[in-house]
Amino acid sequence: MADELADLVTRMGAGDQQAFATLYQRTSPRLFTLAISVLRNRDLAQEVLQEAFINIWRSASSYHAGKGSVQVWLNVIVRNRCIDSLRQRTSRIEEVDLVDWPELVSEQPSPLQALQTQHEATDLARCMDGLDSQQQRALTLAFFHGLSHRELAEKLAAPLGSVKSHVRRGLANLRRCLHHATI
Incomplete structure (x- = not known):
């Protein structure tokens, strides 16, 4: 595809x-x-x-x-x-819970697309579960709630450099995990 x-x-x-x-x-x-x-x-x-x-x-x-x-x-x-x-x-930025990853699968695609989407969502959920909690929270807030690094630092009450590291390391870990899932 x-x-x-x-x-x-x-x-x-x-x-x-x-x-x-x-x-x-x-x-x-x-x-x-x-x-x-x-x-x-x-x-x-x-x-x-x-x-x-x-x-x-x-x-x-x-x-x-x-x-x-x-x-x-x-x-x-x-x-x-x-x-x-x-x-x-x-x-105002509301309190955010972690995304329920398996529920990101859309109900609208064709059966073949739904199967592919479900497989990818399952892989993503498994890979997200493999991240430490700081990386999970930083990636969820950044990519699914649109927070910038500065907003993440404020929301997580953490230094800006640490937040950037959590995002960078989380993305690297996700990339490795998802790459292995598609092999």
């Missing part, structure tokens, strides 16, 4: 609207789930996802497979749009 997504993005970069429609159909359920988990608001998540897909269409020609998978690239675009949206809304 990763090669198919890379091919779709390459075709989109050349202006292929059908490739865009296919990419949207295959990836929007998972990306919508990500947006909801960050924003905690279904309507806002739909709006942000639309904006993200406009950004994806415009920047498709800048995607380079050597820098990461298409799914990661899409996740980063959606996550960044969510963070921008949260920052525009100067709402």
Whole structure:
């Protein structure tokens, strides 16, 4: 599926609207789930996802497979749009519990996509469980609730350098764990 997504993005970069429609159909359920988990608001998540897909269409020609998978690239675009949206809304940061990882699986994709998503969510949940609690909390707050390093430091009452280390080490550990899960 990763090669198919890379091919779709390459075709989109050349202006292929059908490739865009296919990419949207295959990836929007998972990306919508990500947006909801960050924003905690279904309507806002739909709006942000639309904006993200406009950004994806415009920047498709800048995607380079050597820098990461298409799914990661899409996740980063959606996550960044969510963070921008949260920052525009100067709402109070609420107490956050760790994400229930298995429930990130969307109910909307096709059966094959649902199976793939469930497998990936299971791998992610297993890898997240393998992290120490500081890394888990830092990654959850950063990537699923859109907190910056500075906001993380305030929220966790920890030095900025320590928070950056928790995020960096947590990502490295996740990357290793997920890499071994796909082999």
